[in-house]
Amino acid sequence: MRSGEMHAARSHKGRAGPRHNGGVDLTDTIVAPITAPGGAVAAVRLSGPRSWSVASQVFAPWPETVVARSALFGRFRHGDDGLALPFAEGASYTGEQSVELSTHGSPASVRALLEACLQAGARTAEPGEFTYRAFMNGRIDLTQAEAVRDTVAALTEAQLKLANRQREGGLLEQVEAARSPIVRVLAMVEASTDFSEEVGEVDRGLAAALCGDAEEQIRAMLETQKRGRHVREGFTIALVGPPNAGKSSLFNAVLRRSRAIVSPHAGTTRDTLEELVEIDGLLCRFVDTAGLRETADEVETEGVRRSIQAMEEADQVWYVWDATLPWPGEEQLPRADLYVANKCDLARSDFGENVSALTGEGVDALLTHVPKGLGAGGLAPIAARHAAPLQQAREALARAQETFASGLPTDPASVDLRAALRHLGEVTGETATPDILERVFADFCIGK
Numbered sequence: 001m002r003s004g005e006m007h008a009a010r011s012h013k014g015r016a017g018p019r020h021n022g023g024v025d026l027t028d029t030i031v032a033p034i035t036a037p038g039g040a041v042a043a044v045r046l047s048g049p050r051s052w053s054v055a056s057q058v059f060a061p062w063p064e065t066v067v068a069r070s071a072l073f074g075r076f077r078h079g080d081d082g083l084a085l086p087f088a089e090g091a092s093y094t095g096e097q098s099v100e101l102s103t104h105g106s107p108a109s110v111r112a113l114l115e116a117c118l119q120a121g122a123r124t125a126e127p128g129e130f131t132y133r134a135f136m137n138g139r140i141d142l143t144q145a146e147a148v149r150d151t152v153a154a155l156t157e158a159q160l161k162l163a164n165r166q167r168e169g170g171l172l173e174q175v176e177a178a179r180s181p182i183v184r185v186l187a188m189v190e191a192s193t194d195f196s197e198e199v200g201e202v203d204r205g206l207a208a209a210l211c212g213d214a215e216e217q218i219r220a221m222l223e224t225q226k227r228g229r230h231v232r233e234g235f236t237i238a239l240v241g242p243p244n245a246g247k248s249s250l251f252n253a254v255l256r257r258s259r260a261i262v263s264p265h266a267g268t269t270r271d272t273l274e275e276l277v278e279i280d281g282l283l284c285r286f287v288d289t290a291g292l293r294e295t296a297d298e299v300e301t302e303g304v305r306r307s308i309q310a311m312e313e314a315d316q317v318w319y320v321w322d323a324t325l326p327w328p329g330e331e332q333l334p335r336a337d338l339y340v341a342n343k344c345d346l347a348r349s350d351f352g353e354n355v356s357a358l359t360g361e362g363v364d365a366l367l368t369h370v371p372k373g374l375g376a377g378g379l380a381p382i383a384a385r386h387a388a389p390l391q392q393a394r395e396a397l398a399r400a401q402e403t404f405a406s407g408l409p410t411d412p413a414s415v416d417l418r419a420a421l422r423h424l425g426e427v428t429g430e431t432a433t434p435d436i437l438e439r440v441f442a443d444f445c446i447g448k
Contacts, residue, residue, distance in 0.1 A: 026133060029054055031117040032125035033110055034100070034447045042105040044113055045447070047098045047130060050121055052086055055099040057120040058113065059084045078112035080104055094130050095137030128444025132437075135429060142429025142440060143171040146383065149444055150232065157281035158231045162381060170380035171221075172428055178217040179424050181210040182397070186417040193411045207413075208404040214420070215397040218390050221382050228381025230315065234276060234283040235371060238314035240307055240334065243291030245320045246342035249357035251275070251288040254367070272306050279370045287314065292334070311335075316369070323347045323354065338369055385439070386427050393423035 029048030035041070046054055056062035058077045068088040075081045082103040092098035103109050118124065126132075128149075135145045147167035154160040185207045192202045239247045255275055273288040287310045290303030311317050311334065319336035321328070324347045330339070339352030345359050355362030382390065400416040425431030432440075 026129075026136065029122045030125035030129055031114060031122040032130070032447045033114070034130070035105070037105070037107065037110070039105040042103055042110045044101045044103070044110065044117070045093075045098065045125075045130060046101070046117060046122060047092065047094045047096050047125075047133060048122070049089075049097055051097045051099045054117055054120040054122050055084055055086065055101065058116040059101065076101070076103060076113055077116045078109065080109045080113070093139070094133040095139040096133060125446060127446045128441040128448055131444060131448050132441055140167075141169075141172050142432055142437075143175075143386075143427065144169060145429070146385075146440055148448060149440075152445065152448060156231075156278045156283045159283065161281070162228070162231050165380050171382065171386075174217065174221055174379060175424050175427050178214045178221070178393075179421060181214045182417055182420050182424075185210045185400070186414060186421070189410050189414045189417065193414070202404070202410045204404045204410070207410070208401050211397045211401045211404070211417075215394050215401075218394045218397070220379055222387060222390055222394070224379050224381040225384070225387050228383055230371065231282065231381060232383065234285045235316070236285045236287065236314045237316045237318060237370070238287045238289060238307075238310040239318050239320055240289050240292060240311055240336070241320035241340075242322075245291070245322045246357045247291070247320045248273075248288050250320055250340070250342060250355065250363075251286060253357045253360055253363050254286055272303075272310050279367050280372050282371060284370055318366075319352075323349045327351055338366070340366065385436075389423040389426040393420040396420040396423065 027049060029046060029050040031044060031046050031054075033042055034045045035043045052062075052066055059072070060074050060077075061072075062074075062084075063072070066086050068086055068091060070086070072084045072086075073081070074084065080103050082101065085100045085102070087093075087098040087100075089095070089097045101113060103113055114124075131140070131145050131148050134140050135142060140148075144167050147163045147165075150159065150163035151167060154163055188202050188207055239251055241247055251273070255277055272290070275286055277284050277286060289307035289310050292304060292307055316337040317335065318338045318340050319333055320340045320342050323341035323343045327349060330351075333339075341349035341352045341354045342357055344354035344361060345356040348354050353362060353366055355366055357363070396416040396419040400413040400420070403410060403413040403416070422431045426433075426436060429437075
């Protein structure tokens with residue numbers, strides 16, 4: 001069973017909408033462009049119960065008998081020509097009756113088409129309302145809705161792959177896999193409580209084992225959070241070291257452009273400098289820092305403080321030193337994930353990675369220390385929002401296992417089992433509260 005089919009049986013119709021929809025009626029027919037401005041062709045979507053009726057007033061010829069998913073060529077009321085593609089209720093992106101109108105992409109043409117749709121009875125869609133309706137109508141779950149947003153915002157190949165994977169139901173399937181044994185145990189407990197004479201006592205060993213299976217699956221999902229953060233937000237690398245070691249030169253060499261000021265005078269860099277670069281599909285944030293040394297200069301002291309802060313916040317720390325100077329010894333240096341001997345065109349070191357920021361030698365080899373794309377592991381990485389409910393579900397399962405192992409009556413375990421299911425539902429959206437929905441859809445743009 002595909003993830004969309006798996007979720008369709010649990011429609012969200014009737015749930016109160018997030019505040020960003022302003023309390024508007026979700027049964028209205030809405031309209032908005034679904035393509036970015038400036039293209040040669042623009043697409044405008046109508047969605048809602050009167051979509052075909054509105055389309056018939058702005059597009060001609062409109063057939064008496066509409067054949068869904070069959071493109072029509074004609075002329076819009078404002079004079080431009082183009083295509084109309086109708087979708088039947090239950091078979092569109094939103095799950096509602098819908099029409100996608102394609103016209104020339106000039107701002108004037110798009111504005112005129114939108115105005116005609118509004119005059120015919122549609123209203124302008126709120127940001128994210130198309131995807132919100134798809135969620136409410138059971139076409140997608142909340143993780144897939146988040147993936148739509150991530151797909152639109154993707155800057156790197158890794159981000160796009162992750163968004164596609166989640167949009168296709170990768171995370172939903174993982175949550176369902178954890179949910180299934182919990183549902184089975186809950187059924188066992190409730191049956192033994194309500195029909196004890198017929199079914200007897202709960203098999204405590206089996207119940208505990210099933211809870212353990214679910215807990216293990218949740219634990220594995222939680223372990224993907226860091227990988228997911230790296231892909232979605234970027235992987236941060238701080239370049240640290242003493243003054244004049246060539247950190248800014250290496251920073252420029254990695255970026256392949258002159259971004260940081262380079263000077264032979266020590267202490268040129270007084271603040272942190274950040275730039276993003278894509279490496280093997282992964283968004284990397286390189287941070288150039290002030291040289292680490294004792295100083296009486298107030299401004300430079302602040303720069304050193306910020307360097308230390310950058311080290312603490314980075315995913316990796318690369319310590320850069322001048323290979324023409326004696327190696328100070330690792331025990332004398334701050335913690336680092338990689339030690340880089342710069343100026344290897346003048347001298348080479350027996351310790352760390354030899355590199356020349358001036359000639360570019362060794363720079364590509366340095367970049368192999370950056371994680372590749374999604375990294376290892378077969379699970380779709382979770383996002384920050386998913387971590388708290390997953391952890392709460394895991395804790396509820398641990399309490400249920402303690403009940404089964406204690407020899408006490410098993411019916412209290414049903415409370416923890418239901419709690420675990422409720423927390424998993426916060427991830428997929430089944431039991432998501434309005435404030436959760438508000439947070440998820442707040443960053444959507446109009447047209448999605």
